[in-house]
């Protein structure tokens with residue numbers, strides 16, 4: 001039997017886009033979040049955790065539960081799972097929440113990562129700089145996002161400031177990876193264990209925030225494509241994952257290096273809304289509701305996604321470009337806030353590049 005009512009922990013743009021994809025499949029959505037004026041607000045009821053019997057009401061109104069963030073309370077997920085299925089499961093969530101656990105999982109599965117060490121004291125930090133070799137990236141093991149909770153130690157003189165900035169947290173020191181570009185692969189697994197992978201995307205960040213994703217990745221060898229697919233499928237099966245998962249990768253001369261995973265739909269997969277037959281959102285909903293997975297094939301040869309960050313910008317301009325698709329999240333403007341994105345699809349890279357040039361202001365000035 002397929003689930004009909006999906007409960008989402010959170011009510012941001014990812015939940016909104018899940019609901020936008022699931023509604024035509026006759027799925028209803030209920031959101032569990034304190035905020036009521038959020039991106040998902042008009043797409044289903046929001047139940048506020050602070051109200052009485054909120055969890056009971058939430059669970060009574062849904063068949064299956066999912067979540068938007070890898071920072072979702074894993075104890076809450078475990079509790080919910082006693083009465084309703086939660087996908088992705090607790091194992092996927094806990095392993096994504098802790099960078100050491102995550103990297104050890106990669107290592108155990110033969111998925112290449114940067115060398116890393118646990119750091120809890122300044123002496124351990126100094127030792128890590130010697131053992132891993134400089135530069136290193138020092139990160140909090142939990143709660144980091146968009147480059148927050150991180151410091152790069154380039155020389156010995158950076159050790160003090162990095163330690164002062166991050167001390168008091170459990171830390172991971174990672175060898176600095178000299179990558180040529182950042183890639184991501186998204187895949188989905190259903191309840192029966194069938195998997196599908198999306199084409200890899202190339203991701204440009206600035207100030208730790210994703211700005212542009214492009215598909216296909218120019219000049220990517222078949223070997224690397226296969227390597228990425230094998231990494232993510234191994235991961236999905238090992239975790240017993242149900243739903244969408246994302247793996248962030250560094251592209252290097254000696255192969256792909258895994259950076260981190262997210263047990264959820266991902267910003268670098270927003271292009272799939274118009275770019276593929278079944279988007280990451282639709283396939284996530286299909287997977288967790290027990291429906292057959294849809295095709296992950298690209299509709300046209302090229303696609304891109306530009307994040308709208310901080311300011312809404314000139315919407316008329318986006319709407320005037322025939323192969324551009326505007327997605328807004330009903331969020332107010334605020335510095336560095338993701339408030340929408342633009343998808344582009346075309347039959348050539350030139351067309352994509354031209355559209356990106358026309359929309360440069362969104363990449364350069366809206367932050």
Ligand SMILES: Nc1ncnc2c1ncn2[C@@H]1O[C@H](COP(=O)(O)OP(=O)(O)O)[C@@H](O)[C@H]1O
Pocket residue numbers: 114137144145146147148174175176177178182205208248259260
């Ligand atoms: N070991 C590393 N070597 C080089 N650059 C790194 C390394 N780890 C992270 N970075 C850079 O920092 C960015 C953010 O780090 P990431 O681990 O993805 O954390 P977040 O959870 O904030 O996305 C990455 O996208 C990459 O550009």
Ligand SMILES: [Mg+2]
Pocket residue numbers: 248260
């Ligand atoms: Mg990241």
